[in-house]
Amino acid sequence: MTRRVSLAGRLSRALTACVALALAVMALSSTLVMRSWMLADVDSELHRLSQRADEHLDIDDADSEDDDGEASEAQSGEHGGADGAILPAGPGRRGPGNPGGPGFGGSGVADGTLQYVSEDGEAAGAIVTNFALRYLDDEALEVLESVPADALPHTVHLPGWGTFRVVSQVFDTRTILVGRQTDSVDNVVWMLVAVELVLSLCVALGAGLIGRAWVRRELRPLSVVREAAADIARRDLADDAQALTRVGDAAVSGPVEVAEVAGAFNAMIDAVEDGMERRARSETKLRQFVADASHELRTPLASVQGYAQLARRDIDEASRSQALERISSEGARMATLVEELLTLARLDDDRSLARDRVEVIPLVLDALSDAHVLCPDHTWELGSAAQEPVLGDEAAVRQILTNLLTNARVHTPAGTRVVVSVLGEDSPRLRSSPGVDETSGAAGARAPASSTITIRVADDGPGIPEAIRERVFDRFVRGDSSRTRDGHGSSGLGMSIVDSLARAMGGRVCLVDSESGTVIDVTLPSA
Template sequence: MGRVPSLRWRVVAAVALLLVATNVVVGAVTVVAFRGYLVDRLDAELSTAANRTPGGRDGAEAPTGPPPGSSSSDRPDPDNAFIGAPGQSAGTVVAIVRDGVVVLGGYTDSDGDQHGLSSAQRKTLTAVDSGAGPATIDLGSLGTYRVQAVGDDGDVFVTALPLGDLDAAIARLLLVIGIVTVLGLVVAAWVLALLVRRSLRPLEHVAAVASGVTALDLERGDTDIPARVADADLTANREVGQVGTALNRLLGHVARALTVRRDAEAGMRTFVADASHELRTPIATVRAYAELSERTSDLDAVHRNVERIGREAVRMGDLVDELLLLARLDASALASGAPVSPLVREPVDLTSLVVEATMDARATAPGHRWTLQIVDDEPLLVAGDEVQLRRVVTNLLTNARTHTPPGTAVVVSLQSVPGSASASASASASDGAVVRFVVANDGPPIPAESLPTLFDRFTRGAASRSREHGTSGLGLAIVRAVVVAHGGSVRVASEPGRTAFTVDLPRPPDVLAELVPLAE
């Protein structure tokens, strides 16, 4: 591939061609107009000179006489003073045509010497139309002339003025225009090259920034991209500013994307490691009890071992189911580019669901003090997947029961509130009510360093707590994934004396119109 000309020289060449074309047009118009002006002046002089000849309006009677070579008994010889008469400029050709024959013709040079005309020149003069306007003829060695003939059918007086001086003036004008054009083109190209180079210097800086980014080793996890287009280059001109601003935004997006990728890879590594750790324990337990069962013949021991193996198998199954649920929600979200709706969309009576889950928790953990607060008299209905929403409620109640000591007061509340900023974008867009589900307890607060990653999967804090209390560490991650899939939001606030998990789920009006009759 050949070398592509730079934008700088393209601009210079384009402007130079434009200047040349403009100068050529202006020069051509000037030359044509100036030559027309000179020809008009020459025609005026020619008309004056023709009228001064004998037989013209201002001249005397023409000399009479026979043509050269005729008999002396016809007419007297013409007066040679007709050639070079007063008022005629040097080089003026005059002739008298009688009966289609030049009886007298010649011109006087700048030294005052008279010269005759050749037969070809005489023939050319006889062809001039009497009474017509000035015309241009070629008199051979004498050059081109402007000629005019006056007179009647008798003697015709022909006067011709040379065009040599006029052509010389036009040639000088063309030379001057050419020299000025060349000099102007050189100066303009030089100045334009400097201006273009100065104007494109910020663009070169932008290109240097882009080239510098390519030198970074982004494949090895380099997420810091310090290269940016300077503010001085952004304000140099509008076009470069637009390109530089777009490049800075692009680099910012790339840096954030690399950071997200790095964090995702780190999270995936941690996820795999923690999942492997969580699965290793039940697998080791199953293997150990299987080996013990092979070595004993005691049926009671075998039954106990099988029962323990069954519990560990259930534990592994629950962990795999939770992982599959998170993977399914993640895949759906990535496919649509936004939080997705659950796979099942049907009327869900959230009031009944919360009441049942609270009663189950009270029966499972009687050492805790459970309180249920339902503000609304009518059932609170939402559209979604009942199984997944039940999992959300159960996980939050289990989390409160598992990570707080006996005697802790757990308050479960459910109410309908107007749409708020805490709800998701889809909830706000519906302009409907929001169902708020809160699980609060007065147990030990959650460490502040664990709050930002509390809903992540297998985070260090969640993982340590799960190992301590025998849970998978995926409960809160599932809560967030399911709530977001329903278009809602979940948040936590923890301080000494109160820890509260708050879930907001939208209630679109168009869905409520269909759900209310079903609840009745």
């Protein structure tokens, strides 16, 4: 399997490539600038030489130094002077003879300077080499003859002689071309390229090595994240989800990108621990719920079985009727418990309730009337009655009122006064009881609407015991916590249903402080 390249290696290679590219661009630019500058200097010199050649050009025989004065005079007389002397063409010459004298071969002409003269179809040229003239051959003269006489610099290559930068101009009837050898310029350029190439290579390699070390140093905190993740992966989170490894300050305070990864990792660990903790609490509550529900159902089932066995015996009619009545009452008790459990299951499944305009006062009056019929030994009253509707489900509001009044009826003695009030936003409120979240009777409640109506149920009974005030809206929590009851007590689900219904309609329920008795507020959004 191909080995994958590390991030540090990829970054260092990318850094090396970028540095090398930047150096190559700089080297190319500097080389081009240097060559252009050197050629511009040569071109400037060529224009100066072109003007000087026109002013001081002497056409003379190179061998005149060895002849006597008479030969020179004879030649001059024949051709009308030095400027017009034309010698018989010899090797390397096609006409006007040999450039010389102060105009070309004299002082002030640098080594490597070329001069070419063409007049009346005859041409001659020479190059200063080692401070001596070397005449051009016919092939070189043909190349120079093809150079345009436009007074512009041109680059030509003369076979066997090298590369020259030349300028050709026409003065009267004479074409004069001067040039400078550019081999030295090319040599300097190539030397500069070689030096820059070597330096660029060294700098790029150095940048790659230093960059790799720097990148590894900067990415070192990622190894801490990796080790922490590996430690979590080795664990069995089903059994060990406590004290998960987190990334320390060294990674969190590192580079921004690494710090963000480390912070996200720590946030993920927090979320995992919180989720595992909530899952554990949920499983605990579920086990407790199943145990309580099983117990609640076991008691009436045992009664039904016992009375059914009694009814099969040979007993008198009165005893049989009593057994059948008990079977019926225990069956109704189980049906109520099952219905309450189904209600909670539907609410836990986040099933939405209707959002209708509901008039509260008629529902309160119906609930008070039903409570008076069921328990005439209590005093049932309507308190403040704000004529404002709520936004919710009518059946749910009716069940909330029924459960609250049933709770007051079951857990208070005879003669207790129970007052139901409907309060608007401007009505006076009581302070919430410590330990009970004012926004909800249970965790996870939604915030109330901006405009709300509160249904308050207050009684002057003995109140809720302090030990269960914080858990009053949990399931299977009741004032009488004993497992054996006479069958007429509550199941411990009524207040939990009230809380779930209120939250499902976007409201809340809370237990508020009072000097005596129990006061419960159910706040719902107004229509």
